[in-house]
Amino acid sequence: MRFHLKVFTWLLAALLVGSGCRREESLSEEEAAGLKVRYTVAASKVRGLDPGDIGDVTSSSVASQMFETLYQYHFLKRPYELIPMLAESMPQIRDDGLTYTIKIRQDVYFFDDQCFGGGVGRQLTVHDFIYAWKRIANIKYLSKNWWIFDGRIVGLDDFREYTKSVERKEDVDYDRPVEGLEALDKFTLQIKLTKPWPQILFLLAHLPTAPMAREAVDHYGDQLRNVAIGTGPYMLKSWRRGSKIIMVRNPKFRKVTYPIEGEPQDKSNGFLDDSGELIPLIDRIETTIAEESQPYWLLFMQGKVDAAGIPKDFYNQAINPRGTLTKQMIKKGIDLIVREDPSTFWFGFNMEDPLVGKNLPLRQAMSCAWNRREYVEVFNNNRGVSAKGIFPPMFKEYDPNFVNTYTQYYLELARKLMAQAVQLNNGKPLEVTLSLPGTDTLSRQMGQYFQRCMDKIGLKVKVDYYDWPTFQDRVKTKSLQIFAMGWVADYPDGESFLQVFYGPNGSPGPNNFNYHNPKYDQLYDKISVMPDSEKRSKIYREMERIVCDDCVAIFSYHSIAYVPYYKYLKNYKPHVFQYGLTKYRDIDLELRKELIGR
């Protein structure tokens, strides 16, 4: 027994001594070799890397480092401006905006991969775009992104119709011609539209429209989601699902240089220091997936990742009551980006519901009783702007002078409107049901807050909580009365928001309100073919007012992102459409060593 106790004591002592030793920060092989490694963290899993079927933010962020599109947003200029990426120049547009001729670059090659003969990536041609878009049209492929092309390109809808008759997605004949997609030669693409489509260029900068090598699809089949055969500045090195993705510099990437012009203040902010340098400036990207907020934040605080969002529970650790970084963060060499998101969040009314759909005073009363400012303060740590209408402040159609009576917290008016609402209901007391997409504590607190606001005007609210898939199903089948939702613009054009209220887009389309207003629809038909102009912006604002007058939703807030980052991360200019931008970022290795010791 004495012997056992001795061993036990020694083991315990060894453990205690061992525990007292702090782990030394070691350099990875790549860092030791002097390579620049960018460490990022994502709060959700990467679902797949097939751009044709991509629909979530994390997957898009990763895939956009490896796949490219015809156009991209300028990295530095604001307002956001489109510039060529795979295209050689901006398109030639003729026939009243119906025909686009696009020349593509001839120095673009796919990554080397076994799917190509000899394992060497071949040159990109316009056939790769035509194939990728026909693939999205193939109904058997079940792409989430058909909405991009739906009804837009001559003959593409017929191609989709044809795919319905095919038994398996592999049997679709992709050589079947589509009139609106023609290769004039290997490097010239002609697109014919069914009607003018001013937003087309924004969507040609949208990741799902990236070209796809047919050889890759034929070779990998369903496994294409797990590989990335693109043309971009980075290539996939490894992907441990749900854990880590590593991308490395594409050695065959064409010669592209860092922008030489930007906004006036960019020079003094150091964003033009790398002008004319060949990109990408960083050699390797390592993305860690941390879905829980604690490890996500601790990784950032330890300097294991270069930048991160601030989880709600750690907000006070990072930001002081003045809205700036705390001393602790500044001491660590952290800086802060505050960026407006192109988003609007609301509580939508199902206009086909017999109660809320037919009772305008009720909708208006609820909108007036909703305390937006307090909500943003309590639930978003003030990271948001109260909404007055549809457009977020970053959109040029946002009118700072617009006064929407029903989006002001005005209880007196709300009570008057409520009395009218009850009258409309034949004097019977009203009770409504709010549905929230979440069953967690936070959702329940939000539900209670909503109830408390409406209680002040004597409105009884029942709150239902659903998981996200069930909630979606209920919204799309028009089964909900009032639902919490929002919209994040896919491109910097207010039309992205306006489509959400367009009658023909009713459920299961994006118009979850099932709102039909003939005047609004007429205006939408008009603007949907109008090029950008002051006249069009005026109509956009008019449409916003129609929606606000009809009080289709309780417009709640536009979110603001706070992104702390270590100062060694260079060229970290905020960008709303931030896909594929790592190629412009840089790392100051000396400063990194000074700040985090490696």
Next chain:
Amino acid sequence: MKTYIIRRLLYMIPIVFGVMLITFILFNVVGGDRSVELAGKTASAETIAEIRHEYGWDKPMYFNTVAAGERGFKGLFDSQLFHHLRKCLTLDFGKSIRDRRFIIDIIKEGAGASLSLTVPIFLISVLAALAISLLVAHWRGTKFDRILVVLCVVGMSMPYLSYIMLGQYFLGYKLNLFPVFGYEPGLAAVQYLALPVLIGVISGLGSEVRMYRTIILDEIGADYVRTARAKGLATPNILFKHVLKNAMIPVITRVVLAIPFLFLGSLLLERFFGIPGLGYLTIEAISSRDDPVISAMTFIGALLYLFGLIATDICYALVDPRVKLK
């Protein structure tokens, strides 16, 4: 024993069928289909219909009388229920809704990571708990015993999540003794697994020590221990050779039954430490309502439990000669 095992395996058939039926009712009848969500934010009715077709959600729920009319008797079973039964029986669970990958591949991939976490936790927990329980039982009634019992109760009362969050924050972040998060396959996994294993062991120790202590105390008071002492046997010999062996039946019940579940991983530890195992997969599937994955994991869990029960019975017979399996 052979007859016993065959009989137990036969008993399993109705239970397995019951499990298949329950998972079908839960995920197909009550849960409904997920086509709308899969179609994306700008869904069209035709895409939703095509998705329903792809996943077989447009087929009749129980019997396909239309197909029976067209294709004969065989067509009658072209329904959601019979497809579900076939998937379970062939262990071909189809594809995950969310990842569109074959579920069996996902399970194979995650099992290794899960086992690398749960096996060390299990082994260290059992050995440590048994050793501590023997010592505590030996020194029963002393200060050492009382302090440990109090610590056990405190340990049992603390929520599992607190262990994880406190361990990660203090041992990983503040003291920097372990990596806060991450996973690497192979030998490199050791440094990443150390903290979750430590947390897993410590969080379970309280209840295990309490239970084993009670079992061992029952044995320590038995006549044969007094006889052994009277004969002059050394204490370690009495404890580890005689008491431990006789205390094994209840221990086995707990331990053997836990083994099959090691494959299923640890839900919270995997998620908090980024270990891509089956626990993580299951929690992800639950939060995103990936019904085929939840259904597959439920079915596999039930199967493992049933096999665990048979294994427990066999172990009884091996450890205790008084137990005969007929």
